[in-house]
Amino acid sequence: MKWKKFKIKTVTDAEDIIISTLYDIGLEGAQIEDKVPLTAMEKEQMFVDILPDGPEDDGIAYLSFFVEETEDGTLTVNGEEKTEEEILSQVREELESLRMFCQIGEGSITVDETEDIDWINNWKKYFKQFYVDDILIIPSWEEVKEEDKDKMIIHIDPGTAFGTGMHETTQLCIRQLKKYVTSETELLDVGTGSGILSIIALKMGAKHAVGTDLDPCAVPAVEENKEVNGIAPESFDMMIGNIIDDKEVQDKVGYECYDIVVANILADVLVPLTPVIVNQMKPGAVYITSGIIDDKEQTVVDAVKAAGLEILEVTYQGEWVSVTARKQA
Numbered sequence: 439m440k441w442k443k444f445k446i447k448t449v450t451d452a453e454d455i456i457i458s459t460l461y462d463i464g465l466e467g468a469q470i471e472d473k474v475p476l477t478a479m480e481k482e483q484m485f486v487d488i489l490p491d492g493p494e495d496d497g498i499a500y501l502s503f504f505v506e507e508t509e510d511g512t513l514t515v516n517g518e519e520k521t522e523e524e525i526l527s528q529v530r531e532e533l534e535s536l537r538m539f540c541q542i543g544e545g546s547i548t549v550d551e552t553e554d555i556d557w558i559n560n561w562k563k564y565f566k567q568f569y570v571d572d573i574l575i576i577p578s579w580e581e582v583k584e585e586d587k588d589k590m591i592i593h594i595d596p597g598t599a600f601g602t603g604m605h606e607t608t609q610l611c612i613r614q615l616k617k618y619v620t621s622e623t624e625l626l627d628v629g630t631g632s633g634i635l636s637i638i639a640l641k642m643g644a645k646h647a648v649g650t651d652l653d654p655c656a657v658p659a660v661e662e663n664k665e666v667n668g669i670a671p672e673s674f675d676m677m678i679g680n681i682i683d684d685k686e687v688q689d690k691v692g693y694e695c696y697d698i699v700v701a702n703i704l705a706d707v708l709v710p711l712t713p714v715i716v717n718q719m720k721p722g723a724v725y726i727t728s729g730i731i732d733d734k735e736q737t738v739v740d741a742v743k744a745a746g747l748e749i750l751e752v753t754y755q756g757e758w759v760s761v762t763a764r765k766q767a
Contacts, residue, residue, distance in 0.1 A: 440507040441552040442522060444529060449543035450474055450499045456542065457501065459532050464516035465503040465525075472499040498543070504552065522549060570609050571616075573638065578666055590641055593666040594634050595659075607728040610753055610760035611635055611702050614726045618698055619644050626650075626691065626718055628681060628701040628711065633660035635700050636674055637667050644698075647674045648691060650681050681718075682710050693717050700726040705734035709741045716745050722767035724750070728760040735759045 444465070448456055450472050457468045473495040505525065506514045513520050526547060533545045567576035574589045576582060582591055615638060619625070623644040627636040630649030633656070640647055649660060660676045663669075679687035696718050701708060708727050719725065725747055730738050735752065738761050742749060747763035754760075 441504045442507050442513055442525075443502050443504055443550045443552050444525065445500055445502045445548045445550070446529070446533070447544045447546045447548075448499050448501060449497050449541060450495070451497070452536070452540060452542040453499050453501060455536060455540060456533070459536060460503060460529065463528055463532060464518075465505070465529070467504060469502040469504075470499060471502070474499075507551070570612050573612065575634075590638075592634065592638055592641065594632055594637075594663055595666065606755040606758040607702050607730075607760070608634065610728045610755050610758060611700055611726055612638055614751075614753065614760060614762050615639050615642065615698070615700065618724045618726070620697075621645060623697045624648075624695055624720075626696040626699045626715075628699065628715065629703040629707075630660060630676065631656055633663045633674065633676070635702065636660075637663055637669055639698070639700075640669055640673055641667065645673075648696075649674065649676045650687065650691065651676075651678060652680055654678050682707075682714055688714070688717070691718055694720050696720060696723055698724045698726065702728045705730045705738050708738050712738075712741045712747070713745045716747065716765060719765045721765060723765045725763045725765065726760065727762070728758065730759040730761065732757045732759055735761070 446456065453470060453472070460468070475495065508514065513522060513525060515525065526549065529547060533542060533547075536542050537545070567574060567580050569575070569589075572589055573592060574582070574586050575592045575594055578593050578595050612635065615635065619639050619642040621643045623639065623646075625636060625639050625644050625647040627633070627639075627647055627649040630636055630651050631653075633649055636647035636649050649656070657676055657678065660674070664671065664674055677687065677690060681687045681691060694717070697720055699715055699719055701711060701715070703711070708730070712725070712727075715725070725742070727738060727742070732754070738759075739749060739752070742761055742763045747765055749761065749763050751762045752759060753762070
Protein backbone atom coordinates (compact mmCIF):
# COMPACT_ATOMS: atom_id res chain seq x y z
CA MET A 439 0.00 0.00 0.00
CA LYS A 440 1.33 3.44 -0.97
CA TRP A 441 0.74 6.64 0.93
CA LYS A 442 1.04 10.36 0.26
CA LYS A 443 2.46 12.34 3.14
CA PHE A 444 1.18 15.89 3.59
CA LYS A 445 3.59 17.68 5.93
CA ILE A 446 2.67 21.04 7.47
CA LYS A 447 5.16 23.39 9.08
CA THR A 448 3.48 25.19 11.97
CA VAL A 449 4.03 26.14 15.64
CA THR A 450 3.65 23.90 18.67
CA ASP A 451 0.78 25.98 20.10
CA ALA A 452 -1.28 25.24 16.99
CA GLU A 453 -0.72 21.47 16.89
CA ASP A 454 -3.98 20.44 18.52
CA ILE A 455 -6.26 22.80 16.65
CA ILE A 456 -4.76 21.93 13.25
CA ILE A 457 -5.01 18.20 13.96
CA SER A 458 -8.63 18.60 15.07
CA THR A 459 -9.51 20.77 12.07
CA LEU A 460 -7.98 18.43 9.51
CA TYR A 461 -9.50 15.42 11.22
CA ASP A 462 -12.90 16.92 10.37
CA ILE A 463 -12.04 16.82 6.66
CA GLY A 464 -10.84 13.21 6.83
CA LEU A 465 -7.09 13.52 7.54
CA GLU A 466 -6.41 11.29 10.53
CA GLY A 467 -3.49 9.88 12.50
CA ALA A 468 -1.16 12.88 12.58
CA GLN A 469 2.55 12.33 13.13
CA ILE A 470 3.96 15.14 15.28
CA GLU A 471 7.60 16.28 15.18
CA ASP A 472 8.62 19.00 17.61
CA LYS A 473 11.21 19.77 20.31
CA VAL A 474 8.80 20.07 23.22
CA PRO A 475 10.23 18.32 26.33
CA LEU A 476 8.38 15.24 27.55
CA THR A 477 5.80 15.70 30.28
CA ALA A 478 6.13 13.93 33.64
CA MET A 479 3.37 11.49 32.60
CA GLU A 480 5.15 10.68 29.32
CA LYS A 481 8.39 10.04 31.21
CA GLU A 482 6.58 7.75 33.66
CA GLN A 483 5.47 5.56 30.78
CA MET A 484 8.96 5.22 29.30
CA PHE A 485 11.87 3.00 30.26
CA VAL A 486 14.29 5.93 30.09
CA ASP A 487 15.03 7.61 33.42
CA ILE A 488 17.37 10.40 32.29
CA LEU A 489 17.05 11.44 28.69
CA PRO A 490 19.96 12.80 26.70
CA ASP A 491 19.93 16.55 26.25
CA GLY A 492 17.87 17.40 23.21
CA PRO A 493 17.77 20.55 21.12
CA GLU A 494 16.14 23.57 22.71
CA ASP A 495 12.45 23.95 21.95
CA ASP A 496 12.17 26.46 19.11
CA GLY A 497 8.35 26.45 18.98
CA ILE A 498 8.32 24.88 15.50
CA ALA A 499 6.26 21.78 14.78
CA TYR A 500 5.78 19.56 11.75
CA LEU A 501 2.49 17.69 11.36
CA SER A 502 2.35 14.85 8.84
CA PHE A 503 -0.86 13.27 7.56
CA PHE A 504 -0.89 10.09 5.48
CA VAL A 505 -3.40 9.44 2.70
CA GLU A 506 -3.80 6.07 0.99
CA GLU A 507 -2.82 6.01 -2.68
CA THR A 508 -4.20 3.47 -5.14
CA GLU A 509 -2.21 1.91 -7.98
CA ASP A 510 -3.50 4.47 -10.48
CA GLY A 511 -2.41 7.36 -8.23
CA THR A 512 -5.85 8.19 -6.86
CA LEU A 513 -5.98 9.25 -3.21
CA THR A 514 -8.69 8.10 -0.82
CA VAL A 515 -9.98 10.30 2.01
CA ASN A 516 -12.97 9.14 4.06
CA GLY A 517 -13.71 6.60 1.33
CA GLU A 518 -13.83 9.32 -1.36
CA GLU A 519 -11.40 9.53 -4.26
CA LYS A 520 -9.54 12.83 -4.46
CA THR A 521 -6.57 14.25 -6.32
CA GLU A 522 -3.48 15.56 -4.58
CA GLU A 523 -4.38 19.11 -5.64
CA GLU A 524 -7.88 18.79 -4.23
CA ILE A 525 -6.51 17.76 -0.84
CA LEU A 526 -3.87 20.49 -0.90
CA SER A 527 -6.49 23.09 -1.75
CA GLN A 528 -8.71 21.91 1.09
CA VAL A 529 -5.84 21.92 3.60
CA ARG A 530 -4.72 25.40 2.55
CA GLU A 531 -8.28 26.67 2.89
CA GLU A 532 -8.56 25.26 6.43
CA LEU A 533 -5.18 26.69 7.45
CA GLU A 534 -6.08 30.14 6.14
CA SER A 535 -9.34 30.02 8.08
CA LEU A 536 -7.40 29.21 11.25
CA ARG A 537 -5.11 32.22 10.67
CA MET A 538 -8.13 34.44 11.27
CA PHE A 539 -8.12 33.74 14.98
CA CYS A 540 -4.84 32.04 15.96
CA GLN A 541 -1.15 31.94 15.14
CA ILE A 542 -0.21 28.94 13.02
CA GLY A 543 3.24 30.03 11.94
CA GLU A 544 4.48 29.42 8.42
CA GLY A 545 1.72 27.01 7.46
CA SER A 546 3.62 25.68 4.45
CA ILE A 547 2.80 22.24 3.05
CA THR A 548 5.06 19.70 1.37
CA VAL A 549 3.97 16.44 -0.24
CA ASP A 550 6.00 13.23 -0.46
CA GLU A 551 5.24 9.65 -1.38
CA THR A 552 6.07 7.09 1.29
CA GLU A 553 7.30 3.58 0.72
CA ASP A 554 4.90 0.68 1.00
CA ILE A 555 4.57 0.42 4.78
CA ASP A 556 2.25 -1.49 7.10
CA TRP A 557 1.89 1.25 9.72
CA ILE A 558 0.32 -1.02 12.32
CA ASN A 559 2.81 -3.88 12.11
CA ASN A 560 5.99 -2.14 10.99
CA TRP A 561 7.40 -2.18 14.55
CA LYS A 562 7.57 -5.98 14.42
CA LYS A 563 10.76 -5.95 12.36
CA TYR A 564 12.58 -4.52 15.39
CA PHE A 565 11.48 -7.27 17.79
CA LYS A 566 13.38 -10.55 17.37
CA GLN A 567 13.68 -13.51 19.70
CA PHE A 568 16.38 -13.26 22.35
CA TYR A 569 17.58 -15.01 25.51
CA VAL A 570 17.77 -14.03 29.14
CA ASP A 571 20.06 -16.78 30.40
CA ASP A 572 18.04 -19.99 29.85
CA ILE A 573 14.77 -18.21 29.01
CA LEU A 574 13.80 -17.66 25.38
CA ILE A 575 11.56 -14.63 24.77
CA ILE A 576 10.01 -14.81 21.33
CA PRO A 577 7.26 -13.00 19.40
CA SER A 578 4.37 -15.10 18.16
CA TRP A 579 5.27 -14.66 14.50
CA GLU A 580 8.65 -16.41 14.92
CA GLU A 581 9.22 -20.17 15.09
CA VAL A 582 10.90 -21.85 18.07
CA LYS A 583 14.03 -23.63 16.89
CA GLU A 584 14.40 -27.32 17.65
CA GLU A 585 17.41 -26.71 19.90
CA ASP A 586 15.40 -24.23 22.00
CA LYS A 587 12.43 -26.46 22.75
CA ASP A 588 13.83 -27.54 26.14
CA LYS A 589 14.14 -23.93 27.32
CA MET A 590 11.52 -21.89 29.15
CA ILE A 591 9.73 -20.20 26.26
CA ILE A 592 7.89 -16.92 26.76
CA HIS A 593 5.73 -15.63 23.90
CA ILE A 594 5.36 -11.85 24.12
CA ASP A 595 3.59 -9.56 21.69
CA PRO A 596 4.04 -6.13 23.22
CA GLY A 597 2.00 -4.28 20.61
CA THR A 598 3.02 -0.68 20.06
CA ALA A 599 2.62 0.54 23.65
CA PHE A 600 4.88 -1.60 25.83
CA GLY A 601 8.34 -3.07 26.06
CA THR A 602 9.42 -6.44 24.75
CA GLY A 603 11.74 -7.50 27.57
CA MET A 604 14.83 -6.66 25.55
CA HIS A 605 15.57 -3.65 27.75
CA GLU A 606 18.30 -4.14 30.37
CA THR A 607 15.97 -3.11 33.20
CA THR A 608 13.52 -5.91 32.41
CA GLN A 609 16.32 -8.45 32.20
CA LEU A 610 17.65 -7.34 35.58
CA CYS A 611 14.20 -7.97 37.09
CA ILE A 612 13.91 -11.37 35.42
CA ARG A 613 17.22 -12.50 36.92
CA GLN A 614 16.14 -11.39 40.39
CA LEU A 615 12.77 -13.13 40.05
CA LYS A 616 14.61 -16.37 39.27
CA LYS A 617 16.28 -16.14 42.69
CA TYR A 618 13.16 -15.60 44.77
CA VAL A 619 10.05 -17.07 43.08
CA THR A 620 8.65 -20.22 44.70
CA SER A 621 5.51 -22.28 44.23
CA GLU A 622 3.84 -20.24 47.00
CA THR A 623 4.71 -16.80 45.61
CA GLU A 624 2.03 -14.15 45.47
CA LEU A 625 3.45 -11.49 43.13
CA LEU A 626 2.54 -7.82 42.71
CA ASP A 627 3.82 -6.31 39.45
CA VAL A 628 3.63 -2.49 39.51
CA GLY A 629 3.71 -1.01 36.00
CA THR A 630 3.07 -4.40 34.43
CA GLY A 631 2.82 -3.17 30.81
CA SER A 632 2.80 -6.23 28.55
CA GLY A 633 2.73 -8.47 31.64
CA ILE A 634 6.09 -10.02 30.84
CA LEU A 635 7.46 -10.10 34.41
CA SER A 636 4.29 -11.61 35.89
CA ILE A 637 4.06 -14.17 33.09
CA ILE A 638 7.67 -15.23 33.57
CA ALA A 639 7.15 -15.51 37.34
CA LEU A 640 4.07 -17.68 36.78
CA LYS A 641 5.98 -19.88 34.33
CA MET A 642 8.65 -20.20 37.03
CA GLY A 643 5.96 -21.61 39.29
CA ALA A 644 4.56 -18.59 41.15
CA LYS A 645 1.10 -19.17 42.60
CA HIS A 646 -0.61 -15.93 41.57
CA ALA A 647 0.14 -12.48 40.16
CA VAL A 648 -1.53 -9.09 40.26
CA GLY A 649 -0.48 -6.39 37.80
CA THR A 650 -1.20 -2.67 37.97
CA ASP A 651 -0.63 -0.05 35.31
CA LEU A 652 -1.60 3.53 34.48
CA ASP A 653 -2.30 2.77 30.81
CA PRO A 654 -5.63 1.08 29.93
CA CYS A 655 -3.89 -0.46 26.91
CA ALA A 656 -2.15 -2.80 29.36
CA VAL A 657 -5.38 -4.76 29.88
CA PRO A 658 -5.69 -6.19 26.33
CA ALA A 659 -1.90 -6.57 26.09
CA VAL A 660 -1.84 -8.67 29.26
CA GLU A 661 -4.87 -10.72 28.19
CA GLU A 662 -3.31 -11.57 24.83
CA ASN A 663 0.02 -12.51 26.38
CA LYS A 664 -1.65 -14.63 29.08
CA GLU A 665 -3.50 -16.57 26.42
CA VAL A 666 -0.53 -17.20 24.15
CA ASN A 667 1.54 -18.43 27.12
CA GLY A 668 -1.15 -20.72 28.46
CA ILE A 669 -1.58 -18.74 31.69
CA ALA A 670 -4.81 -19.61 33.51
CA PRO A 671 -7.05 -16.51 33.62
CA GLU A 672 -7.52 -16.72 37.38
CA SER A 673 -3.77 -16.82 38.10
CA PHE A 674 -3.04 -13.28 36.83
CA ASP A 675 -5.33 -10.37 37.70
CA MET A 676 -4.96 -6.93 36.17
CA MET A 677 -6.13 -3.49 37.26
CA ILE A 678 -5.70 0.07 36.05
CA GLY A 679 -4.86 2.94 38.41
CA ASN A 680 -2.12 4.69 40.34
CA ILE A 681 -1.31 2.66 43.41
CA ILE A 682 0.81 5.49 44.82
CA ASP A 683 -2.06 7.84 45.59
CA ASP A 684 -5.32 6.04 44.77
CA LYS A 685 -6.74 4.49 47.95
CA GLU A 686 -9.29 2.51 45.95
CA VAL A 687 -6.50 0.80 43.98
CA GLN A 688 -4.51 0.17 47.17
CA ASP A 689 -7.55 -1.44 48.80
CA LYS A 690 -8.30 -3.56 45.75
CA VAL A 691 -4.69 -4.76 45.52
CA GLY A 692 -4.78 -5.61 49.23
CA TYR A 693 -2.49 -5.23 52.23
CA GLU A 694 0.30 -7.56 53.38
CA CYS A 695 -0.68 -9.99 50.60
CA TYR A 696 2.49 -10.33 48.52
CA ASP A 697 5.70 -12.33 48.83
CA ILE A 698 7.35 -10.37 46.01
CA VAL A 699 6.71 -6.90 44.64
CA VAL A 700 8.44 -6.08 41.36
CA ALA A 701 8.52 -2.54 39.97
CA ASN A 702 10.35 -1.84 36.73
CA ILE A 703 9.65 1.88 36.51
CA LEU A 704 11.48 5.19 36.83
CA ALA A 705 13.61 6.11 39.84
CA ASP A 706 11.52 9.26 40.27
CA VAL A 707 8.42 7.05 40.59
CA LEU A 708 10.09 4.44 42.80
CA VAL A 709 10.85 7.09 45.43
CA PRO A 710 7.17 7.90 46.23
CA LEU A 711 6.07 4.31 45.49
CA THR A 712 8.33 2.57 48.01
CA PRO A 713 6.90 3.90 51.31
CA VAL A 714 3.40 3.09 50.01
CA ILE A 715 4.07 -0.37 48.62
CA VAL A 716 5.55 -1.71 51.86
CA ASN A 717 1.94 -1.89 53.06
CA GLN A 718 1.14 -4.43 50.33
CA MET A 719 4.13 -6.62 51.25
CA LYS A 720 3.97 -9.52 53.67
CA PRO A 721 6.53 -9.52 56.52
CA GLY A 722 9.70 -10.91 54.97
CA ALA A 723 8.60 -10.09 51.41
CA VAL A 724 11.10 -9.19 48.68
CA TYR A 725 11.02 -5.90 46.77
CA ILE A 726 12.65 -5.96 43.30
CA THR A 727 13.10 -2.62 41.55
CA SER A 728 14.67 -1.52 38.30
CA GLY A 729 14.32 1.21 35.68
CA ILE A 730 17.09 3.03 37.53
CA ILE A 731 19.81 4.84 35.60
CA ASP A 732 23.17 4.45 37.34
CA ASP A 733 23.45 7.94 38.81
CA LYS A 734 20.03 7.56 40.46
CA GLU A 735 21.15 4.40 42.32
CA GLN A 736 21.78 6.14 45.64
CA THR A 737 18.47 8.01 45.43
CA VAL A 738 16.56 4.73 45.22
CA VAL A 739 18.73 2.98 47.83
CA ASP A 740 18.07 5.84 50.26
CA ALA A 741 14.32 5.68 49.60
CA VAL A 742 14.27 1.91 50.12
CA LYS A 743 16.16 2.21 53.41
CA ALA A 744 13.96 5.11 54.56
CA ALA A 745 10.92 2.86 54.07
CA GLY A 746 12.43 0.39 56.55
CA LEU A 747 13.54 -2.21 54.02
CA GLU A 748 16.83 -4.08 54.15
CA ILE A 749 18.96 -3.93 51.00
CA LEU A 750 19.73 -7.47 49.83
CA GLU A 751 21.50 -6.83 46.54
CA VAL A 752 22.26 -4.19 43.93
CA THR A 753 22.84 -5.55 40.41
CA TYR A 754 23.89 -3.89 37.18
CA GLN A 755 23.57 -4.26 33.43
CA GLY A 756 25.07 -1.57 31.26
CA GLU A 757 24.15 1.78 32.78
CA TRP A 758 21.07 0.37 34.49
CA VAL A 759 20.60 -0.72 38.11
CA SER A 760 18.30 -3.07 40.02
CA VAL A 761 17.85 -2.75 43.79
CA THR A 762 16.47 -5.73 45.69
CA ALA A 763 15.38 -5.41 49.32
CA ARG A 764 13.42 -7.27 52.01
CA LYS A 765 10.74 -6.21 54.48
CA GLN A 766 11.45 -7.19 58.07
CA ALA A 767 9.77 -10.43 59.09
